[in-house]
Amino acid sequence: MTARSSSMLDSVCEAILEVAPNLSRSDLQRSSSLHDDLGLDSIDLVNVAGALAEHTGITIPDAEYGRLTRVGDLVDFLEARRSS
Amino acid sequence: MSEIRLPSLGAEMEEGTLLEWYVQPGDEIHYGDTIALLDTEKAEIEMEAFESGTIEALLIEPGQTIAVGEPIARLVSAGAGAPTDASAPTAERPEPRPAPSEPPERPRPEATEVTPAPSPAREAPKEWRPEAAARDAEVAPPAPQVGRIKATPLARRLAAERGLDLSRISGSGPHGAIVEADIPEAGSSEPAAPADAGTTGASTASAARPEAPTDASRSERRREIIAAAMTRSKREIPHYYLATTVEIEPAIDWLADRNRERAASERLVLAALLIKAVALAAREFPELNGHWRDGSFHPSEAVHVGMVVSLRDGGLVVPTFADADQRTLEDTMAALRDVVGRARAGRLRSRELGDATITITSLGDDGVESIFGVIYPPQVAIVGFGGIHQALRVEGRLHGTQPVLRATLSADHRASDGQRGSRFLQSISQRLRNPEQL
Numbered sequence: 001m002t003a004r005s006s007s008m009l010d011s012v013c014e015a016i017l018e019v020a021p022n023l024s025r026s027d028l029q030r031s032s033s034l035h036d037d038l039g040l041d042s043i044d045l046v047n048v049a050g051a052l053a054e055h056t057g058i059t060i061p062d063a064e065y066g067r068l069t070r071v072g073d074l075v076d077f078l079e080a081r082r083s084s
Numbered sequence: 085m086s087e088i089r090l091p092s093l094g095a096e097m098e099e100g101t102l103l104e105w106y107v108q109p110g111d112e113i114h115y116g117d118t119i120a121l122l123d124t125e126k127a128e129i130e131m132e133a134f135e136s137g138t139i140e141a142l143l144i145e146p147g148q149t150i151a152v153g154e155p156i157a158r159l160v161s162a163g164a165g166a167p168t169d170a171s172a173p174t175a176e177r178p179e180p181r182p183a184p185s186e187p188p189e190r191p192r193p194e195a196t197e198v199t200p201a202p203s204p205a206r207e208a209p210k211e212w213r214p215e216a217a218a219r220d221a222e223v224a225p226p227a228p229q230v231g232r233i234k235a236t237p238l239a240r241r242l243a244a245e246r247g248l249d250l251s252r253i254s255g256s257g258p259h260g261a262i263v264e265a266d267i268p269e270a271g272s273s274e275p276a277a278p279a280d281a282g283t284t285g286a287s288t289a290s291a292a293r294p295e296a297p298t299d300a301s302r303s304e305r306r307r308e309i310i311a312a313a314m315t316r317s318k319r320e321i322p323h324y325y326l327a328t329t330v331e332i333e334p335a336i337d338w339l340a341d342r343n344r345e346r347a348a349s350e351r352l353v354l355a356a357l358l359i360k361a362v363a364l365a366a367r368e369f370p371e372l373n374g375h376w377r378d379g380s381f382h383p384s385e386a387v388h389v390g391m392v393v394s395l396r397d398g399g400l401v402v403p404t405f406a407d408a409d410q411r412t413l414e415d416t417m418a419a420l421r422d423v424v425g426r427a428r429a430g431r432l433r434s435r436e437l438g439d440a441t442i443t444i445t446s447l448g449d450d451g452v453e454s455i456f457g458v459i460y461p462p463q464v465a466i467v468g469f470g471g472i473h474q475a476l477r478v479e480g481r482l483h484g485t486q487p488v489l490r491a492t493l494s495a496d497h498r499a500s501d502g503q504r505g506s507r508f509l510q511s512i513s514q515r516l517r518n519p520e521q522l
Binding site: 019020021022023035039041042043044046047049050052053059060061062063 | 339340343344345346347348349351353354355394396397420421424425428429448449
């Protein structure tokens, strides 16, 4: 993992913990399923996306939501968007 | 001079614990300001001011547990003169909430959107008052008591009216509390005894509790409340159940178009459409929107939609979206994001726990196809939504699949019949097929 993706992982984790303060940082792995492992539902995900847009300035298009099912998916998507 | 009283934040709430004051004597407050943090069995709740004025005195300390309707502070109302009657006996009158049309004085997203629910109370139909507090209005003024018997305010009133001794009645509610169903009908064989003045009316403050309950104990208590409410529902309400399949593709496509290129903060999710569709249908079918109380149905002119929110540590809360039929989808979505987030963080505000007139439950994110809810008394209907799934579609000789959603209705047969329930569901379905009209 590069320092940059580590930083993005931190941003994603920060956004998730903001929405789901009952979780702890150790719950959040790249492989964690947003719904099955972390219990986030569609409204939580909108709030996570809002927090990420605030933290990173990157907006996740509506069409991408269905594909971003794990913490790592979010990290990879945001990394790709930042690089493009 | 007026007194600020502990509001009822739901039909099952009997008492609350003050965790923190946000104000001090001398502070000027406005309607809608958060003035205290309360702990209830459901969650920590930020209590809002229902009246503007200046705090004259705080009557309870953090850690103290008191009954619904008890005074917690004295307020010099805005525009009033100096306090002259600090001990005025207003105990029998619960703290009223402003009329729904009265806007909060401090702008805040949900404070401007969520207007208080109108009361179904018979004596003041246009004035919102928390349900239990409204019932307390009919109870004798609070009296100190020793060895308090756990009983709901309604059970206490019924017992007093029927001349029954609460100490001789077994309770079936949480922690053995005596509930309405435990009170024998007048004229039954239950041994009657003059009601002890010490056991009628609301309780006075109980012993101070130094700390809020732990998450585990709150979760346990929450489970007991749910158990009691659902048991009562299944015992008292003759449910009937209906289901229909909704073509949800138009709504999905409309949402995709609507959300394209929009910022995350402006996105809509399907739940907002479901709330609005149910609210509009509820307005069209008043026999499904209201409360069953005292042996008859009381329809509500306003539509206040309760939304079941699952908590991450188990259990659920049901925040209310007041006047949901009159909100725009954008308003509904903003409130949904805010309220659901705070509900799960355990920080709901008092106005968000007003009495809903109909409830929605959805397990769409969890993959089930349909859910038949248990009606939340005293409401008379609950609408369930399952997850979106693909269903076979046949048109002439063409076969294909399309996304569909199962919508269900659990309704109280005392208040409505299956045909009307069926039309209600079809109304929801039709509205979801035409999302641009929501």
